[in-house]
Amino acid sequence: xxxxxxxxxxxxxxxxxxxxxxxxxxxxxxxxxxxxxxxxxxxxxxxxxxxxxxxxxxxxxxxxxxxxxxxxxxxxxxxxxxxxxxxxxxxxxxxxxxxxxxxxxxxxxxxxxxxxxxxxxxxxxxxxxxxxxxxxxxxxxxxxxxxxxx
Amino acid sequence: xxxxxxxxxxxxxxxxxxxxxxxxxxxxxxxxxxxxxxxxxxxxxxxxxxxxxxxxxxxxxxxxxxxxxxxxxxxxxxxxxxxxxxxxxxxxxxxxxxxxxxxxxxxxxxxxxxxxxxxxxxxxxxxxxxxxxxxxxxxxxxxxxxxxxxxxxxxxxxxxxxxxxxxxxxxxxxxxxxxxxxxxxxxxxxxxxxxxxxxxxxxxxxxxxxxxxxxxxxxxxxxxxxxxxxxxxxxxxxxxxxxxxxxxxxxxxxxxxxxxxxxxxxxxxxxxxxxxxxx
Numbered sequence: 001x002x003x004x005x006x007x008x009x010x011x012x013x014x015x016x017x018x019x020x021x022x023x024x025x026x027x028x029x030x031x032x033x034x035x036x037x038x039x040x041x042x043x044x045x046x047x048x049x050x051x052x053x054x055x056x057x058x059x060x061x062x063x064x065x066x067x068x069x070x071x072x073x074x075x076x077x078x079x080x081x082x083x084x085x086x087x088x089x090x091x092x093x094x095x096x097x098x099x100x101x102x103x104x105x106x107x108x109x110x111x112x113x114x115x116x117x118x119x120x121x122x123x124x125x126x127x128x129x130x131x132x133x134x135x136x137x138x139x140x141x142x143x144x145x146x147x148x149x150x
Numbered sequence: 151x152x153x154x155x156x157x158x159x160x161x162x163x164x165x166x167x168x169x170x171x172x173x174x175x176x177x178x179x180x181x182x183x184x185x186x187x188x189x190x191x192x193x194x195x196x197x198x199x200x201x202x203x204x205x206x207x208x209x210x211x212x213x214x215x216x217x218x219x220x221x222x223x224x225x226x227x228x229x230x231x232x233x234x235x236x237x238x239x240x241x242x243x244x245x246x247x248x249x250x251x252x253x254x255x256x257x258x259x260x261x262x263x264x265x266x267x268x269x270x271x272x273x274x275x276x277x278x279x280x281x282x283x284x285x286x287x288x289x290x291x292x293x294x295x296x297x298x299x300x301x302x303x304x305x306x307x308x309x310x311x312x313x314x315x316x317x318x319x320x321x322x323x324x325x326x327x328x329x330x331x332x333x334x335x336x337x338x339x340x341x342x343x344x345x346x347x348x349x350x351x352x353x354x355x356x357x358x359x360x361x362x363x364x365x366x367x368x369x370x371x372x373x374x375x376x377x378x379x380x381x382x383x384x385x386x387x388x389x390x391x392x393x394x395x396x397x398x399x400x401x402x403x404x405x406x407x408x409x410x411x412x413x414x415x416x417x418x419x420x421x422x423x424x425x426x427x428x429x
Binding site: 086 | 331333364366367
């Protein structure tokens with residue numbers, strides 16, 4: 001159904017702490033102000049009180065980044081409770097994340113992740129995913145998503 | 151009729167209108183018949199060559215479309231209408247003239263098909279979609295399974311159908327979609343009377359949470375006494391909503407973080423105290 005009043009294109013980068021630094025563009029490829037972006041993108045996001053608790057950070061050249069804390073990244077992109085009257089277009093890492101997050105959320109739920117040993121030795125905390133499992137799930141999810149094309 | 155000018159006036163071109171009324175009220179109910187319609191189509195086709203450049207494409211396509219409509223060849227009728235609508239010049243009432251006989255006759259499934267088809271062609275901002283909207287209501291009342299088609303069509307017609315779309319979402323109690331639409335177009339709570347929001351508050355208070363939270367945030371960012379007052383007013387409404395939803399803890403969690411986050415805004419803190427939100 002075409003019920004979209006406008007299209008917002010979302011791009012993001014993950015910080016070294018795993019926070020998502022998000023910015024967006026409208027149909028004319030103008031940057032969307034941070035406040036407007038976060039209130040649209042997170043309009044149904046309870047965890048951040050509908051975006052109101054998220055920080056907007058100026059990043060120079062008119063770019064304003066919306067910061068989604070690391071612990072909310074996978075749940076948000078897995079759930080994708082989004083405004084239905086806006087068409088969301090994911091680019092770059094945002095596209096990867098919308099694809100991967102639902103799978104990673106299943107891993108989290110089933111505790112299929114382990115501390116990364118080499119990172120641990122270097123004094124950092126990092127997780128390794130069970131890649132075989134991830135691939136099997138990706139296959140399942142693809143099948144579930146495209147039952148007609150099968 | 152075929153050379154009548156269409157100067158985009160408010161009224162329907164009078165010869166085209168008379169043509170419609172003549173066929174609809176006199177010929178069709180009395181002497182109509184396949185042969186007559188086919189013959190008319192033939193004559194219209196001939197007129198194309200005879201009239202040359204003075205032919206009004208709109209009137210010509212419209213007249214043929216009517217004949218196919220009487221022949222029950224709706225697909226052909228739609229094709230012709232779509233062709234006519236490629237350029238502005240069709241009066242919206244001319245499109246509606248196809249649906250009103252179906253409404254009167256109670257031909258619901260055909261009415262639904264026509265409403266789906268002409269909706270996107272009703273592209274004038276000035277046109278009042280009331281009768282289009284009530285036609286849908288009647289059709290769906292008799293043919294409930296057509297409801298999804300109504301939503302699809304109205305949504306495709308946005309933003310022109312905005313008013314009708316909103317109204318219908320409320321009538322059909324689609325609270326979440328209604329709120330989704332308001333949030334998407336950037337509406338503010340202050341643009342609604344308390345009375346307007348009451349049914350939503352009563353039936354689906356949870357969908358109002360983002361609406362009030364976000365508006366309160368915008369007021370706080372305006373950073374003046376007046377806007378702080380407005381923000382506190384919304385926060386008080388939120389507090390009631392959370393109570394109604396039995397999520398008082400969640401509200402406390404928000405309010406505590408909110409007060410800490412804005413602890414430097416003295417005037418806001420004052421207003422929060424005045425509003426008895428914080429001690």
